[in-house]
Amino acid sequence: MLTAEIKRRFLKFFEDQQHTVVPSASLVSEDPTVMFTIAGMVPFIPYMTGMVPAPYPRATSVQKCIRTNDIEEVGKTPRHGTFFQMGGNFSFGDYFKKEAIGFAYTFLTTPQDQGGLGFNPDDLWVTVYKDDDEAFNYWLELSDIPAERIQRLGADTNYWSAGKPGGPAGPDSEIFFDRGPAYGIDGGPATDDDRYVEIWNLVFMQYERGADNGDGTFELLGELPQKNIDTGIGLERIAFLLQGVDNMYETDQVRPVLDRAAELSGRVYGNGGEDDVRLRVVADHVRSALMLITDGVQPGNEGRGYILRRLLRRVIRNMRLLGVETATFPELFPVSMAAMKDAYPEVERDFDRISRIAYAEEQTFLRTLAQGNAIFAEAADAAKSGGLNALDGAVAFKLHDTFGFPIDLTMEMAAEAGLNVNRDKFDSLMREQVERAKADARARRGALADLSVYSAFRAMGETAFVGYTELEAQSRVIGIIANGESVTSASAGETVEIILNETSLYAESGGQDADHGSLRSAVGGFEGRVLDVQKPVQGLVAHTVEVVAGTIAVDDEVETVVDAVYRRQASEAHSATHLIHAALRDTLGPDAHQTGSYNKAGYMRLDFGWSEPLSAETRSELEEITNRAVRQDYEVITREMSLDDAKALGARALFGEKYGSVVRMVEIGGPWSRELCGGTHVANTSQIGLVNLIGESSVGATNRRVEAFVGRDAFSDFAAERALVRELTSGLRVPRDQVADRVASLVNELKQANKRIAELESAKLRDKLPELLDQAEQIGGMRVVATFLGTVAGADDVRSLALEARERLGSDAAVVAFIGEANGKPSIVVATNQAARDLGANAGAMVKVASKQLGGGGGGKPDVAQGGGQDATQHAAALTEVRDLLRSL
Structure with missing residues (x-):
């Protein structure tokens, strides 16, 4: 069956x-x-x-x-x-x-x-x-x-x-x-x-x-x-x-993926060994990732995104252990989709998006593997050069934490290099990370009120929201909560949560910030400033209120008053979010779907599924399409209907949102924009006024974010830019259409001047080299030049001078250790020749101990190594560490 x-x-x-x-x-x-x-x-x-x-x-x-x-x-x-x-x-x-x-x-x-x-x-x-x-x-x-x-x-x-x-x-x-x-x-x-x-x-x-x-x-x-x-x-x-x-x-629903993984790897399933376990992990995790992405989860570095990323990377790791090092998701995910589509048709309908996210994550991790491999190789070389038989546990932790290497993958690579891994150090760092995560989780849980306090109020019925049509409404206080406990009244100076039977104030949801406003009542001379409006449990609205004057008690009649200016600007921003979402689909295609949003008075941001930065031309087109919709004065229509009817009309739902059997559909420009949304909106798009796209950035390997000012704030931002252009035209004494060329010319001149200064500084350093070599001291049969150079143009100057000094010291055993300060931070380079290395001198080891004194880190090969830190005033102590290490040989 x-x-x-x-x-x-x-x-x-x-x-x-x-x-x-x-x-x-x-x-x-x-x-x-x-x-x-x-x-x-x-x-x-x-x-x-x-x-x-x-x-x-x-x-x-x-x-x-x-x-x-x-x-x-x-x-x-x-x-x-x-x-x-x-x-x-x-x-x-x-x-x-x-x-x-x-x-x-x-x-x-x-x-x-x-x-x-x-x-x-x-x-x-x-x-x-x-x-x-x-x-x-x-x-x-x-x-x-x-x-x-x-x-x-x-x-x-x-x-x-x-x-x-x-x-x-x-x-x-x-x-x-x-x-x-x-x-x-x-x-x-x-x-x-x-x-x-x-x-x-x-x-x-x-x-x-x-x-x-x-x-x-x-x-x-x-x-x-x-x-x-x-x-x-x-x-x-x-x-x-x-x-x-x-x-x-x-x-x-699972075996088809297992079989395809076996085919790709050339392994036979059913022998009862490690290969069987690896094939099962691949099959399980591919299906799990498929379903998570279907429900809107995106790979990331924390929370749900991290779990998804971990599952995907465990698939890659296990395929690697099975002998497959190339991309396999394009082979495995379609098989899983075919196995699951009968039970969950949405995996087939949305597979273009799902596969794009999964395949991009695999390519990203394959590149990350290459970067991590380079770090591993350097650390392995340093360990073997230092006569060690184990990789530092801190390196293994960095590979895990920064590059996503599972510890068993690092151990496998170490074994291939003839090394063990310091598991005690790795496990200690992992425990510290877990404890930090647990402490953070406990803090988050502790910050949440005990939801049981709301149950008696929710049993009285849902809080009716009348704010779509009314900015002021009469209501009755059915509950007051202070410090997580139900109380009967509150007085001036207290901040409490007030539960009403109905409200005109919008509670934060659907990406829209809560309304600003107030509560007032003739009874007791009560006035309250609304600080926040939330839905702590389904169907119940809680108003966080600072009691400014008078008293408020359960069963009092109150009036809810929305800040009309803030509501209007918030509605403009929310409607603009819908326009930009529709414009993204026009510009990039249906894959550019919304994955999250936030809007408040004068500002909006929208996250959408996409893996590449938008070009300047695309951003300009996006802004133009959005403002064209504003100018066309589309009517904004809201309708309540069944969820099935809304979907039949093509209404878009946000991944992860929970919808009831009856939903609210917001339509702008007919089928151009139809979305399920409970937020507040303008009546016509012309009321938005203006949308000014101010930024586009990455929020993950497969997610982008656009931000915009809306309405009055958009105009204010343009006005500020206009004032800046006026100031530039006046200061540079050129017409406005020549400002860009003039600024580019000045920037180029500045670069050339900085380059000439750097060349002069480097020449000045090289001129000091004979004097520095004369200061060489003898330590353990080696000539040692250990000096603080003062301010330098950059770390490259320190490195080139150290290498030149090593060459001038000839074939006799010699060590050079230079520290320079560039942009307020110290940089150290240590170079050794073959004769010094034969006596046991190791540049990487010296840089490591010196960098700790400088408040940083570093390392490298025995012949030349480089590091840095935060505190240049400790240069003398750092050079002393170098000398002490040489004396100990």
């Missing part, structure tokens, strides 16, 4: 049991503390905790998931995958243990010709929480599984929680498939043997979890407002069992 068919049957079964079928959410998690959607229940947590009223009593979904905490185990076990699909059925206070157990058993054991999966009950085992007599008895009542195959286990395996305080928790019951004695020992799931594959987890959510106790357990804060059911079925695990293969990597 194909994986897509398992998905179809699962959803059909629960739809027949009156469950609402909910489409998969994005792999990009809405939770700011979590990068990815890691389980099928994640999108439903607000309903389970009661923070947001559930729109349906029971639901079912097949959710796309990504987990990277076990990435090193991928390929080694039959069940660890980075991307996987989790089917789930959920009840929000509707049914509980009995029904959940009955549904699971029925679907698993119903014959395939009747719509089920056809598992034999004799192959199934069940586990329950050790104290859960209720679940144990339901299994005996509702299934044919005997008591001896229902095992009671502890909290470490059969008690589930959402992983953080405020989330749901409760006992669970897991269903396992016994693969038979050929796969391991007898004894059931309690043995924790790979023979028993977990295929379904039924979680009985009854409690709200509290803080960790420090020993792996956590406190329970009490019963949830309603008992919920969350279940998870692993489609990949079900698939490899029903398809009669040994692991998830051999299923229909």
Whole structure:
């Protein structure tokens, strides 16, 4: 049975049991503390905790998931995958243990010709929480599984929680498939043997979890407002069992990539060695990357982008270990797309964009590999020249951190060079980096308010936004939050969050900054300045307000007042963002899709998928198309409609955004610009006034950013440029059309003058050389010239003078160490001749110890080496280090 068919049957079964079928959410998690959607229940947590009223009593979904905490185990076990699909059925206070157990058993054991999966009950085992007599008895009542195959286990395996305080928790019951004695020992799931594959987890959510106790357990804060059911079925695990293969990597959605990788490498899969693991890693990671890019993730150096980049580079590394050093993504990604398109048609529709991003990342890393190889070669040469048998762990860490080299790749290269790697130093630096990352994550989590404080207010209903048509609105205070806790009132001088039943103030979302404005009330003489407007939970708006005068209390009537000037300018900027997006597609083609945006009064920026800088001509064309749309005075039309109808009209959605069944479509110039957007906009494009493109830059290997001033700010920027041109024409005494030529001429004259000065400085240095050589001292049978040269034109002068000095000192053992100061920073060069090297002198070693004194670093070969630093005043101490090292030989 194909994986897509398992998905179809699962959803059909629960739809027949009156469950609402909910489409998969994005792999990009809405939770700011979590990068990815890691389980099928994640999108439903607000309903389970009661923070947001559930729109349906029971639901079912097949959710796309990504987990990277076990990435090193991928390929080694039959069940660890980075991307996987989790089917789930959920009840929000509707049914509980009995029904959940009955549904699971029925679907698993119903014959395939009747719509089920056809598992034999004799192959199934069940586990329950050790104290859960209720679940144990339901299994005996509702299934044919005997008591001896229902095992009671502890909290470490059969008690589930959402992983953080405020989330749901409760006992669970897991269903396992016994693969038979050929796969391991007898004894059931309690043995924790790979023979028993977990295929379904039924979680009985009854409690709200509290803080960790420090020993792996956590406190329970009490019963949830309603008992919920969350279940998870692993489609990949079900698939490899029903398809009669040994692991998830051999299923229909993964095996084609594995086979193509084997063909490219000439390796044979199935021998049970390291090659099998590498081929599985390639197959898993290609599919995972395909799905991440589909959901809008771009390779980067942090967060989600770093995870994607790591997956892609692990593919390249494993293909290298399989003997393939050329680009392979154009061979592997189309195969993965073909395997996944039946279940996820979007991977085929969007494959041009997906493949462009993946292929560009591979080419970038192949170039990075070349750069890293050069650094590795230099470090390896220095280690061997210094008589060492191991590569410095700091070098291995730099290769990992800066160039993306996995440590095992560095170790492989070191072994080829006859070296080990100082793993202790590498591991120490890695631990420091991990601790820094954890501390940063803890700080981010600590900065977030406990969202549970909003649940009572959200239960009263959604905050109505009336600001599309009204800038002032009457409202009622339904809640006040101070320092993360609900309070009944606030007075002048306090800054609090105020929850209203409706508001005219726009909350930051969709790339648009929050409105500026105020709250006021005749009751208590209240006046409040709005500092921020956010949506802490779905459907609820929180106003951060500085109480300027009077008092405010729950149930008070207040008036929300939008700063009309700021709103107008913000709307101009947001509408301009849509125009530039459409102009980009006109100029570059449909691949230039928006990946992110930010706009506020007078300013906008837009990130879009593209891998090359825009030429000056393209930027000019982009600006002209945008302002032409402004001049054409297009009507800006907003309409609410179903998501399917909007897509049918060609409306564009932003990757990673979550849309409901009813969406708001903003149309400008008919089909020229149709986008799903909840922001505020002008009524006609002429109201934008002017768009001034001020910058275009890279924000990643496959992402570019354009920035623009809009409206009054655009005019002000042009006026400032005009004033500057006037000042230049006056100062240079040339007409405006000759300013550029005159400035270019002056710049050329300045370059020539600087070049002549540098030549004179270099000649002056060379003239001092005889005097410097006369100052040579004897150290350990070597003539040593160690001198601070003072201010020099550049580091090249120090190097050329050191090499010339070495030549003049002849064939007798000689060492030259010169330090010069260029642009306020020191530069050191050490040169040795063959006779000095025969006595043990090593230029690289001397530069290394001297550069530390200068506050920097450096190195090189034994004959000549170069370094630098930040503190030129330490030149004497640096030269002393050189002399001391020579004396120690």
